[in-house]
Amino acid sequence: MSVAAPFTPPRAAATSSRAPGRPSIVKLTWLLGRPSAQSAATLILPGVAFAVTTALILIVLGGVLMFWRWTIADAITYQALSMLALALLIVPLLSLGGSAARLSARRRDDRLATLRLLGATPGVVVRMTVLESSLVAVAGALVGVVLYVALMPLVGLVHFAGRAIGAGELWVGFGPLALVVVAIAALAAVSAAVGLRAVAISPLGVRTRQNAPKTGWIAPVAGVVIVVAAFAGLNLLGAITEEAGGIITMIFVLAGCFGVAVAALNLIGPFAIRVMARIQLRTARTAEKLIAARGILESPKAAWRLCSGLAMTSFVAVVAGTGVSFAGDADGDPIFIDMRTGIVMTLVISFVMVACSIGVSQAAAVLDRRDLYVSLDRLGMPRPTVETARRRQVMLPVLLVSLGSAILGGILVFPLVGLALIIAPASLALIAGSFLVGIALVWLALRSTRPVLTRVLREPERV
Structure with missing residues (x-):
């Protein structure tokens, strides 16, 4: 006489490990985010915005650091004026980066809200969104680094203190460059996570577009x-x-x-x-x-x-x-x-x-x-x-x-x-x-x- 296997509650089984055959977060994100599953424009558009944002931030930062390396008699005046220019530009640049993270948000919210209605947990939705947004941001930021390097000779022709500043003066260094790329990725991740609050709370309202922003x-x-x-x-x-x-x-x-x-x-x-x-x-x-x-x-x-x-x-x-x-x-x-x-x-x-x-x-x-x-x-x-x-x-x-x-x-x-x-x-x-x-x-x-x-x-x- 065979003995029946002990009954395992569904919740315990689900939490013990990932069920065989269930795709990982990375694979699921790729399946739903690849260009063949959604318009390539929904990936290219924010990527372009992140690239331009990164290039402009690096050019502005390079100019500010250049003035702070100067030792001429009026260097302190140039340094102070560069900070004024940075104050006028940094907020718009960061706003552009935040807008890039929210581009085509309605399409992403629709897809993720549908997953929630099909049984996906809020944790899965959050990880998928943060991963997708971060990858797009990093790819755009790396393109922006290339664009920044390409623009350095052109911007280096500008004259300050009676001479062309030169392309080398605009180089920020590998440390600040890496920090800017990480900051762009973090901005995208935070913007994506904040934008998911409505999906996590009411996926049906998002899917039927009943939750208008206030x-x-x-x-x-x-x-x-x-x-x-x-x-x-x-x-x-x-x-x-x-x-x-x-x-x-x-x-x-x-x-x-x-x-x-x-x-x-x-x-x-x-x-x-x-x-x-x-x-x-x-x-x-x-x-x-x-x-x-x-x-x-x-x-x-x-x-x-x-x-x-x-x-x-x-x-x-x-x-x-x-x-x-x-x-x-x-x-x-x-x-x-x-x-x-x-x-x-x-x-x-x-x-x-x-x-x-x-x-x-x-x-x-x-x-x-x-x-x-x-x-x-x-x-x-x-x-x-x-x-x-x-x-x-x-x-x-x-x-x-x-x-x-x-x-x-x-x-x-x-x-x-x-x-x-x-x-x-x-x-x-x-x-x-x-x-x-x-x-x-x-x-x-x-x-x-x-x-x-x-x-x-x-x-x-x-x-």
């Missing part, structure tokens, strides 16, 4: 408080400098105030866009206006990310414009000549960042909203109507945040230079030119994503 009032209030504190600090700059002494103290106070003001834009922007979209929704009389307002209200934070780079550049343009006017009053002084050169480089880096951010984000937005565009197309909505709605959905926030950021920049600069330098011809010309270039970049990005929308409408199941 934009509360705490963030904009905190942003306003930060701006008021920065304005107060700039008003007290003279007293602070007189007590602490030295131009270095003044520059570091300036860098801190402008840096926190740029960060505050990320807190105020989504709320302002939501208010604007609500007004647009109440007054909408055409299908284009209605669709655009609804699209913005679906996720004001996503609408902000589409134009946040241009908002940062508008702020930098006002500060740079007044700096050009200020430096123009001292023609012939080598320091002021180099100051103008640094201002131009800061704006160039800002526009490269904007071009990357807008182009990648616009293409990702088409993929994220593919179900809406396909549904409108199947219902018979003309393609020009869809394009007009998509253009309004982008351009309205762009105009709002560009104007608001410029006004904020003017408010913060006013205690330092007064109204005369803000509205000086050189300053206004630089600000107006920055606006025109930024809006042109947005328009070109929208035009360049038309083929992506065409493919979505033609083959919705393949993207």
Whole structure:
């Protein structure tokens, strides 16, 4: 007489070891994340953004470290001004990296929410997402390192202190280079893990798109408080400098105030866009206006990310414009000549960042909203109507945040230079030119994503 094997509870069996035949986390991530299982664009787009982010961060960091190695008589002034440029650029660059980590988040959330509904544990979902995002980030960062090395000779042609700086001066070293790559991967992993909270809590709500992102009032209030504190600090700059002494103290106070003001834009922007979209929704009389307002209200934070780079550049343009006017009053002084050169480089880096951010984000937005565009197309909505709605959905926030950021920049600069330098011809010309270039970049990005929308409408199941 045979004795029956003892009964093992299912939970105990499941926790004892991985069941035979069950794929590992790495294999499961590859099966669901490889280009044949999802559009290659959902992997290439964030990879491109990470590559550009890494290259720009390394170039900016290389310039700052170069100035801190100088031993010339005015080295301390160059070092302080480099910190001011770093404060104006580092927050937008990190924001671009964070946006890259969230590109095509809706598609990833859909796939992972489906796995949760099929029985996958939250731990499996988290590990899969962090692994996929980190691998994409590392691959993009390594491409960014190559791009940084390729750009070093070109940037090395720029003149400071009466001579070309040279490519070798921009080399950050292997240690900082490795730290930047690790930081990019960590940023991607953290952004991915934070974005998974909704999937872990309510996979059905995410899968059926019932969990619309909320934009509360705490963030904009905190942003306003930060701006008021920065304005107060700039008003007290003279007293602070007189007590602490030295131009270095003044520059570091300036860098801190402008840096926190740029960060505050990320807190105020989504709320302002939501208010604007609500007004647009109440007054909408055409299908284009209605669709655009609804699209913005679906996720004001996503609408902000589409134009946040241009908002940062508008702020930098006002500060740079007044700096050009200020430096123009001292023609012939080598320091002021180099100051103008640094201002131009800061704006160039800002526009490269904007071009990357807008182009990648616009293409990702088409993929994220593919179900809406396909549904409108199947219902018979003309393609020009869809394009007009998509253009309004982008351009309205762009105009709002560009104007608001410029006004904020003017408010913060006013205690330092007064109204005369803000509205000086050189300053206004630089600000107006920055606006025109930024809006042109947005328009070109929208035009360049038309083929992506065409493919979505033609083959919705393949993207």
